Amino acid sequence: MGLDDRKLAVLRAIVEDYVATQEPVGSKALVERHQLGVSPATVRNDMAVLEEEGYIRQPHTSAGRVPTDRGYRLFVDRLSRVKPLSPAERRAIERFLVGAVDLDDVVHRTVRLLAQLTRQVAVVQYPSLARSSVRHLELVPISTTRLMLVMIADTGRVEQRLVELPAPVPADDVTDLRRLVNEKLVGSRLSETPPLVQALVDESAPHLRGAMTTLSTVLLETLVERHEERIALAGTANLTRGGLLDFQGSLRPILEALEEEVVLLKLIGETQPSTTRVLIGDENEVDNLRAASVVSTGYGPGATIVGGLGVLGPTRMDYPGTIATVRAVARYVGDLLAQN
Amino acid sequence: MGLDDRKLAVLRAIVEDYVATQEPVGSKALVERHQLGVSPATVRNDMAVLEEEGYIRQPHTSAGRVPTDRGYRLFVDRLSRVKPLSPAERRAIERFLVGAVDLDDVVHRTVRLLAQLTRQVAVVQYPSLARSSVRHLELVPISTTRLMLVMIADTGRVEQRLVELPAPVPADDVTDLRRLVNEKLVGSRLSETPPLVQALVDESAPHLRGAMTTLSTVLLETLVERHEERIALAGTANLTRGGLLDFQGSLRPILEALEEEVVLLKLIGETQPSTTRVLIGDENEVDNLRAASVVSTGYGPGATIVGGLGVLGPTRMDYPGTIATVRAVARYVGDLLAQN
DNA sequence: ACTGGCACTCGCTACAGTCGAGTGCCAGGC
DNA sequence: GCCTGGCACTCGACTGTAGCGAGTGCCAGT
Numbered sequence: 001m002g003l004d005d006r007k008l009a010v011l012r013a014i015v016e017d018y019v020a021t022q023e024p025v026g027s028k029a030l031v032e033r034h035q036l037g038v039s040p041a042t043v044r045n046d047m048a049v050l051e052e053e054g055y056i057r058q059p060h061t062s063a064g065r066v067p068t069d070r071g072y073r074l075f076v077d078r079l080s081r082v083k084p085l086s087p088a089e090r091r092a093i094e095r096f097l098v099g100a101v102d103l104d105d106v107v108h109r110t111v112r113l114l115a116q117l118t119r120q121v122a123v124v125q126y127p128s129l130a131r132s133s134v135r136h137l138e139l140v141p142i143s144t145t146r147l148m149l150v151m152i153a154d155t156g157r158v159e160q161r162l163v164e165l166p167a168p169v170p171a172d173d174v175t176d177l178r179r180l181v182n183e184k185l186v187g188s189r190l191s192e193t194p195p196l197v198q199a200l201v202d203e204s205a206p207h208l209r210g211a212m213t214t215l216s217t218v219l220l221e222t223l224v225e226r227h228e229e230r231i232a233l234a235g236t237a238n239l240t241r242g243g244l245l246d247f248q249g250s251l252r253p254i255l256e257a258l259e260e261e262v263v264l265l266k267l268i269g270e271t272q273p274s275t276t277r278v279l280i281g282d283e284n285e286v287d288n289l290r291a292a293s294v295v296s297t298g299y300g301p302g303a304t305i306v307g308g309l310g311v312l313g314p315t316r317m318d319y320p321g322t323i324a325t326v327r328a329v330a331r332y333v334g335d336l337l338a339q340n
Numbered sequence: 341m342g343l344d345d346r347k348l349a350v351l352r353a354i355v356e357d358y359v360a361t362q363e364p365v366g367s368k369a370l371v372e373r374h375q376l377g378v379s380p381a382t383v384r385n386d387m388a389v390l391e392e393e394g395y396i397r398q399p400h401t402s403a404g405r406v407p408t409d410r411g412y413r414l415f416v417d418r419l420s421r422v423k424p425l426s427p428a429e430r431r432a433i434e435r436f437l438v439g440a441v442d443l444d445d446v447v448h449r450t451v452r453l454l455a456q457l458t459r460q461v462a463v464v465q466y467p468s469l470a471r472s473s474v475r476h477l478e479l480v481p482i483s484t485t486r487l488m489l490v491m492i493a494d495t496g497r498v499e500q501r502l503v504e505l506p507a508p509v510p511a512d513d514v515t516d517l518r519r520l521v522n523e524k525l526v527g528s529r530l531s532e533t534p535p536l537v538q539a540l541v542d543e544s545a546p547h548l549r550g551a552m553t554t555l556s557t558v559l560l561e562t563l564v565e566r567h568e569e570r571i572a573l574a575g576t577a578n579l580t581r582g583g584l585l586d587f588q589g590s591l592r593p594i595l596e597a598l599e600e601e602v603v604l605l606k607l608i609g610e611t612q613p614s615t616t617r618v619l620i621g622d623e624n625e626v627d628n629l630r631a632a633s634v635v636s637t638g639y640g641p642g643a644t645i646v647g648g649l650g651v652l653g654p655t656r657m658d659y660p661g662t663i664a665t666v667r668a669v670a671r672y673v674g675d676l677l678a679q680n
Numbered sequence: 681a682c683t684g685g686c687a688c689t690c691g692c693t694a695c696a697g698t699c700g701a702g703t704g705c706c707a708g709g710c
Numbered sequence: 711g712c713c714t715g716g717c718a719c720t721c722g723a724c725t726g727t728a729g730c731g732a733g734t735g736c737c738a739g740t
Binding site: 024026027040041044047048058065 | 731732733734735
């Protein structure tokens with residue numbers, strides 16, 4: 001792969017121009033707009049090599065070049081520096097997140113902020129229950145055979161679920177149940193809960209066992225499992241920028257994918273390390289999103305990660321800028337959670 | 341306005357054909373597909389009158405006719421009967437809603453069901469807090485100066501909010517606060533709450549007054565006000581059916597409108613009587629939605645209404661079918677809530 | 681190894697011509 | 711008086727042709 005420095009510079013120039021203009025870029029325009037110090041003919045030769053290597057391609061024989069997914073990949077990995085945020089953006093972030101009163105509020109503000117700053121579709125995962133620990137469990141009697149189970153996590157997340165008891169349970173027993181589950185479970189991570197919950201059932205007094213069993217089932221089935229991951233979404237209207245040129249003319253598959261929580265979680269929820277993840281076009285496992293790119297990262301108080309957030313846009317996006325924004329927002333949100 | 345029966349029949353035929361084919365309909369095709377018993381020439385004369393009255397129009401001089409918003413309005417008001425649901429649809433509704441475990445679950449299932457059946461964008465408002473009454477209020481101490489206020493409404497809705505207390509409050513006082521707010525507020529409608537809450541502050545013992553004041557503020561400000569209305573949305577991908585022919589080629593304004601909760605509430609939240617409301621194109625107050633129609637209705641246990649639900653689609657939609665589906669789903673959801 | 685020149689490709693636009701669906705109008709018939 | 715068949719007309723959709731120009735690949739020359 002004889003990709004000398006100049007060829008890389010050419011690739012970078014192509015990506016930058018194409019992202020800016022949304023039009024295939026030719027050799028002549030390239031030398032005019034960037035100081036490459038060589039003639040169009042030379043650039044053409046370089047382009048031929050780049051095309052052969054699969055970094056760029058020609059939409060039509062007589063058109064300029066367009067980066068391929070592979071080209072964007074190389075650009076992101078080796079040719080771009082993360083743009084520092086403008087002071088204006090910095091201020092926007094701070095102003096937007098100050099005054100959040102609630103976890104719900106934080107998440108909603110964040111997703112809107114992210115959509116607005118990047119001008120793309122923003123996705124924010126609520127702090128994952130699997131990565132939270134229990135701060136408090138509350139049992140509220142609704143009737144003699146129904147309880148409302150409310151779980152408050154240390155991340156501020158609150159989940160509730162109706163529990164149908166197999167038999168009527170008197171108020172005193174509810175008090176006992178409440179005390180028991182709190183004694184055993186408060187402070188423990190939900191992902192490590194199953195054995196604890198089992199022990200809870202085994203150790204409870206006979207007259208509580210029936211209620212405790214259904215209670216534990218609900219806890220395990222609905223609160224611990226992935227099913228209860230939550231997602232906030234904003235900025236879908238941004239998909240229509242670039243008037244159907246992006247996404248090869250059909251928003252349909254994208255919108256469909258965005259309606260599936262499972263898909264969204266896959267996109268932004270699997271961020272383990274604190275690095276920012278960039279998925280470009282094809283690299284995406286979801287078929288519907290092969291015309292899109294995703295920039296995502298984890299967030300959380302301090303160094304721990306409790307959830308993911310990111311944005312989705314056309315492969316033709318401003319990667320350095322987007323990456324910088326996503327990171328910055330994640331950091332601010334993490335700080336906000338840390339104060340909690 | 342000399343709109344005799346035949347002219348109305350012609351209008352009905354035009355609407356039905358246009359909705360089915362999505363193409364301007366001409367006089368010849370009309371007499372072929374409907375038994376009007378007259379010749380194309382006669383139909384043409386009728387069409388000329390209908391056009392003069394503003395019920396239909398010609399997109400181009402040499403094209404067929406297309407209904408105007410006014411034409412759809414007349415069609416909906418006087419020319420269509422509500423289609424009975426097919427047994428298949430009936431079954432789909434039942435199957436879909438059975439097994440809902442939670443209010444959240446009910447709402448999510450409902451909105452997806454509605455989107456799927458009507459093949460349009462579905463919107464479901466959570467039971468309005470203003471129309472609910474308090475079943476229980478729970479105060480969970482997070483720290484000495486922070487409480488989590490959890491409100492459970494009789495509609496099954498659960499809202500929580502963090503309360504920052506002005507001064508540390510010992511556990512015993514929290515118990516007192518909990519008892520007081522529950523004694524006073526349980527059973528009352530939230531819309532009628534303000535005086536009760538005020539009384540609560542006035543009557544509380546001096547050492548509780550500070551905490552009670554902020555508590556009441558939170559109750560009033562965030563739980564009672566419109567701000568806390570919630571909305572579920574599904575089926576945005578359906579906007580892309582009809583490949584950009586609907587919505588005059590731009591989804592942008594629609595998607596923007598759908599991101600604004602306030603707008604959605606205006607659309608479906610203002611349903612007072614139990615009748616189904618149909619807003620066609622221009623009739624809509626939201627500028628962004630002047631190319632769309634909305635069919636909405638209220639739902640609730642029995643005859644009371646606790647929230648709204650509906651669908652949004654192109655003005656060119658199957659009104660009778662959509663109206664029938666929306667009504668049926670609303671009724672089923674109401675029944676489901678009544679069982680609660 | 682780079683550059684200028686040149687022939688070539690091919691999409692885009694404009695233009696002319698044809699086709700046909702659909703209309704409006706009018707004279708004639710029930 | 712209302713309906714009908716006929717006829718001339720309009721105009722969008724489609725087709726084919728031609729010219730333009732951006733952009734390329736290649737080659738010979740420095």
